[in-house]
Amino acid sequence: MARSLANTAILIAMGILGVSTVFAQQSGNQPQTSLCVECHKEATPSIVTDWQLSVHSQSDVGCVACHGDKHVSKEDIAEAGLVLPETCAACHPEQVKQFKGGKHSLAWAAMNAMPSLHFQPMAMIEGLKGCGACHRFGIKSEAEVKELVKQESGFGVSSCDTCHTRHLFSIKEAQSPQACQTCHMGFDHAQWEMYSSSKHGVRFLLKQSGVLPENVAAPTCQTCHMQNGDHGVMTAWGFLAVRLPMPEDxxxxxxxxxxxxxxxxxxxxxxxxxxxxxxxxxxxxxxxxxxxxxxxxxxxxxxxxxxxxxxxxxxxxxxxxxxxxxxxxxxxxxxxxxxxxxxxxxxxxxxxxxxxxxxxxxxxxxxxxxxxxxxxxxxxxxxxxxxxxxxxxxxxxxxxxxxxxxxxxxxxxxxxxxxxxxxxxxxx
Ligand code: HEC
Ligand code: HEC
Ligand code: HEC
Ligand code: HEC
Ligand code: HEC
Ligand code: HEC
Ligand code: HEC
Ligand code: HEC
Incomplete structure (x- = not known):
């Protein structure tokens, strides 16, 4: 009795001070999210584990904050909300603004502008395979989102889960050069292979594996291309290495x-x-x-x-x-x-x-x-x-x-x- 009274007093005090997040850390925030979590512990257990390990879960950002509360049972799964860049922008406006000013936000448009695209199998383009897998994080128009929802039940519309992947959304993961590896590799853009076997990359990988000390100088992709965490990537020469004006030579x-x-x-x-x-x-x-x-x-x-x-x-x-x-x-x-x-x-x-x-x-x-x-x-x-x-x-x-x-x-x-x-x- 005395204990629960004391707890109530603490809770009231926290409420007055506006520190409700402290309470949420233990219980998994809004009642709606605990409903999601209870059922998803069975339905998709690893998604729940990842979320529980995330800074989001510790900061009172539950499933509802990103997916809404329209889907609450096995009968209404299709009602789960899409997670668009705007969803993240509600809390992270700065990163979304930077992203929209950079090249990554144009990845979908650039892919669709290719004349050869229409010869490829559709599964290679729209889906999370082939072209679409790497280009999907570009910003899409409302009509393009609708089209994707029709074909992919709404997956692949998010722009923000490619470097810090769902549902961990970890800054540490995003800061590692491996976060860029899946896309920046291979045939026409082997930056991962080039970097990881350059002196820069070798030094960094030795640091990552603990051979070299933590404070040794070794640049990552992010050091050079996302200075100060700027989400708007862009280079001087670009992909095709053509530019204007024409050279004097x-x-x-x-x-x-x-x-x-x-x-x-x-x-x-x-x-x-x-x-x-x-x-x-x-x-x-x-x-x-x-x-x-x-x-x-x-x-x-x-x-x-x-x-x-x-x-x-x-x-x-x-x-x-x-x-x-x-x-x-x-x-x-x-x-x-x-x-x-x-x-x-x-x-x-x-x-x-x-x-x-x-x-x-x-x-x-x-x-x-x-x-x-x-x-x-x-x-x-x-x-x-x-x-x-x-x-x-x-x-x-x-x-x-x-x-x-x-x-x-x-x-x-x-x-x-x-x-x-x-x-x-x-x-x-
Ligand atoms: C009574 C159980 C139950 C509850 C409650 C529940 N879900 Fe689900 N949810 C499911 C099942 C089952 C699936 C389908 C999983 C599968 O296909 O393996 C699903 C799928 C999803 C999907 C993927 C949608 C898709 O098209 O595959 C999302 C996102 C989702 N749930 C979020 C939530 C959120 C957010 C809440 C709370 C507001 C919630 N769920 C509450 C059972 C539940
Ligand atoms: C309801 C608000 C809210 C929404 C929506 C939200 N976040 Fe967050 N996010 C936070 C808070 C709060 C933190 C804790 C750190 C802070 O205060 O910025 C955080 C932290 C992060 C971090 C840093 C994690 C770390 O390891 O330090 C990343 C990355 C992140 N969010 C990405 C996203 C992405 C991507 C989305 C959309 C898919 C998103 N967030 C949606 C509130 C939100
Ligand atoms: C999901 C795949 C994907 C991931 C992950 C990814 N990129 Fe990209 N990146 C692309 C695509 C696709 C383009 C071309 C965008 C376009 O078509 O406008 C691109 C373009 C770029 C450019 C612009 C080059 C120019 O034209 O000026 C830079 C720089 C870049 N990425 C750096 C990075 C770095 C650094 C990381 C990791 C932190 C990263 N990218 C992660 C797919 C990815
Ligand atoms: C493995 C991931 C991946 C696949 C698959 C992929 N791309 Fe890309 N694409 C990239 C990356 C990364 C860049 C940026 C590379 C750079 O700047 O050096 C890029 C650049 C481009 C660009 C140049 C964009 C610009 O504005 O500079 C176009 C156009 C493009 N891709 C179209 C396509 C098409 C069409 C397909 C399928 C036939 C495809 N890509 C398949 C990752 C991929
Ligand atoms: C910070 C935002 C954020 C939070 C919080 C969040 N999700 Fe998600 N979730 C996403 C994003 C982004 C996607 C990918 C959507 C896409 O493909 O466009 C996703 C996809 C999913 C999917 C389907 C894709 C898959 O990998 O199976 C399920 C199921 C899901 N979430 C369940 C949950 C549950 C349950 C919670 C709470 C424990 C939760 N999510 C919390 C952002 C979030
Ligand atoms: C190309 C990879 C990449 C993509 C795509 C990406 N991020 Fe990040 N994000 C990073 C990196 C790298 C960091 C760490 C930056 C730093 O070191 O300060 C980060 C950090 C963050 C943080 C934490 C900032 C802080 O200082 O606490 C938030 C929030 C975030 N991103 C939101 C987003 C949102 C929203 C989107 C979609 C518009 C997005 N990110 C897309 C690479 C990415
Ligand atoms: C965070 C620190 C850091 C940054 C930033 C950095 N480098 Fe380096 N760089 C190094 C280190 C450390 C070495 C290995 C030194 C050695 O070879 O003894 C190196 C080696 C090199 C080498 C090989 C030289 C040799 O002697 O073998 C070249 C070329 C190079 N860097 C060019 C650049 C260029 C160009 C930039 C900017 C685009 C750059 N570096 C940015 C730390 C950095
Ligand atoms: C030491 C700095 C440095 C590091 C580390 C680095 N880059 Fe670059 N990157 C450059 C420079 C310099 C250019 C050429 C810029 C210009 O156009 O003048 C470039 C160009 C690019 C381009 C445009 C096409 C091209 O290759 O010229 C992409 C895409 C890119 N880098 C991605 C990456 C990725 C992904 C990583 C990590 C795997 C990475 N970079 C690591 C310095 C770096």
Missing amino acids: KQWAADRAAVLTALGVLDPKGEPTARLDVVKGAKVARLTQEDWEEQRNKMLRVCEQCHSANFAKAELEKGDLMIKEADRLMAQGIQIVADLYKDGILQKPKEYPYAYPDLLTFHDAPTVIEQKLFIMFLEHRMRTFQGSFHSNPDYAFWYGWSEMQRDLTEIRALAALMRENAKIESKN
Whole structure:
């Protein structure tokens, strides 16, 4: 009796002081959430365990805060609320605002803008497989959310459970470079492989495994790309390493124009096309010197936390130079294929807008030589400059530059063979 009175007194005191969260720590907050938790201990036990281990559970943020209270039994499961970025924004407006200003928020739009998308199986696009799995965290329009609800019962609409995964939502997980690994790996963006085998990554992984002390200097992806926890990621060169204005160097300007034409953002006369508007909309490239420098300077300031300013500047300029060298090879490959179209040796696919190769058709490019050109661009050119920027000599050289040389040799040989064959055929 005396004890319960004392408890009541404490509770009243906490209520007056507004510290109801202390009480919630033990009991799992609002009555509604304890209802969810009781049943979900059976229905989905690991989700409950993860939530119980989370800062959310300790801070009185229950299931209801994210899923609402419309579904409360086995009969009304479809009523469980969607968890959109706006759901998190109610309590974390700053992170949502930053996120919306960065590249990640455009991931859904950029994926859908790809001309080749419509050749892929639907399960690869919309679902949590293939393209959709990595691009799903981009912001979606209301209509797109409705469409997803129809196809996926409403999964994959959240933007905020990819680095700090549900239902732990742990800051520690998000701060680890492994949080980026699932998406930033493989064929055309092997940043994980590059980083984890660079001096930066090796040092960090040795720190993570306890071999090196906790306070040793070792940058993570987040150190360089999410400075001060900024959720709006963006780089100077971007994914495709093209930008405006054109460089002063005449040869490089001509080579970049060839790349831009093969991307379909310039027509063969050098005039901008409708695709340029898509590029602008999805912020695929920096379109002014100022925008590019802003990102470059932001990055230099990170390097300067550990390196001298001269060292950092020189290292990043080497990355720029590798783009220039890669564009030289790329432009030659593009020209060889364009000449085959021009001379009627190779039938230009009907859907290509100009008498010019279209790099954005990806692996749907119809012939071996066009596929080679695509691999040269999306796999090997990427590795050349991405490897340079991520201080990974093997990716920059052997998996990148050296492979580009080989691609160009093969494209040349194939083109010569095709021309030979055409000559023989025209004689018969
Ligand atoms: C009486 C049991 C019960 C209660 C109470 C309950 N749920 Fe569920 N819930 C389920 C079952 C069963 C499923 C389906 C699990 C499965 O498919 O394995 C489910 C599924 C879900 C899903 C996934 C929806 C989907 O389409 O698969 C969410 C989200 C969810 N519950 C949240 C909640 C929240 C929030 C509450 C409290 C407001 C709650 N649940 C209360 C039993 C319950
Ligand atoms: C009802 C309010 C509320 C909602 C909704 C909410 N959070 Fe939180 N979140 C909190 C509170 C309170 C904390 C404790 C730390 C703090 O005070 O910021 C927290 C902490 C976090 C942390 C840091 C965890 C750590 O390890 O320190 C992350 C990450 C996070 N939330 C992500 C999210 C995401 C993602 C969503 C949406 C899916 C979300 N939150 C929805 C209130 C909320
Ligand atoms: C769910 C998959 C996924 C995860 C996890 C992920 N990313 Fe990304 N990231 C993407 C996609 C997709 C894009 C391209 C976005 C677009 O299409 O606009 C991207 C773009 C970027 C860019 C912009 C490059 C440019 O074009 O300027 C940076 C930088 C980046 N991510 C860094 C990170 C870091 C650092 C992490 C981990 C903390 C991370 N990403 C986690 C999928 C992911
Ligand atoms: C393994 C995860 C993953 C898969 C699968 C994936 N992407 Fe991506 N995608 C990314 C990441 C990460 C980036 C950003 C890489 C970078 O900037 O270096 C990206 C970048 C892009 C970009 C460039 C966006 C920009 O604005 O710079 C487009 C367009 C794109 N992807 C479309 C697709 C399409 C279409 C598919 C399926 C055919 C696909 N992606 C499959 C992870 C993925
Ligand atoms: C901070 C917000 C947040 C809280 C709190 C939260 N969830 Fe979720 N939950 C999510 C997000 C985000 C998703 C993924 C939705 C998507 O796929 O778009 C999700 C998905 C689910 C799913 C279906 C997906 C799966 O992995 O099976 C179930 C079931 C679920 N939650 C149950 C619960 C239960 C039960 C609680 C309370 C113990 C809870 N959630 C608390 C954010 C939250
Ligand atoms: C690309 C990976 C990534 C994505 C996507 C992401 N976060 Fe984070 N989040 C992080 C990282 C990394 C941190 C730790 C930042 C730091 O070190 O201060 C973090 C921290 C947080 C925190 C804790 C902030 C603090 O200082 O306590 C909140 C809240 C949060 N994120 C909310 C969100 C919300 C809301 C979204 C969706 C718009 C989101 N995050 C999407 C990587 C991500
Ligand atoms: C030491 C700093 C540093 C670390 C660590 C780092 N990056 Fe980068 N990253 C860069 C620089 C520098 C660029 C090129 C920026 C520019 O365009 O000028 C870059 C570019 C990128 C790009 C754009 C395409 C490209 O590769 O050029 C993505 C995406 C990216 N990084 C993701 C990641 C991911 C994911 C990780 C961790 C696995 C990571 N980065 C680790 C410095 C870093
Ligand atoms: C948090 C600290 C930190 C940051 C930030 C950082 N680095 Fe490093 N970097 C290191 C350490 C430590 C080494 C390993 C030193 C050694 O090789 O003796 C290293 C090594 C390197 C190397 C290999 C040099 C060699 O001698 O083998 C290059 C290149 C490099 N960094 C470039 C950069 C660039 C460019 C940036 C910015 C985009 C950057 N680093 C940001 C800590 C950092």
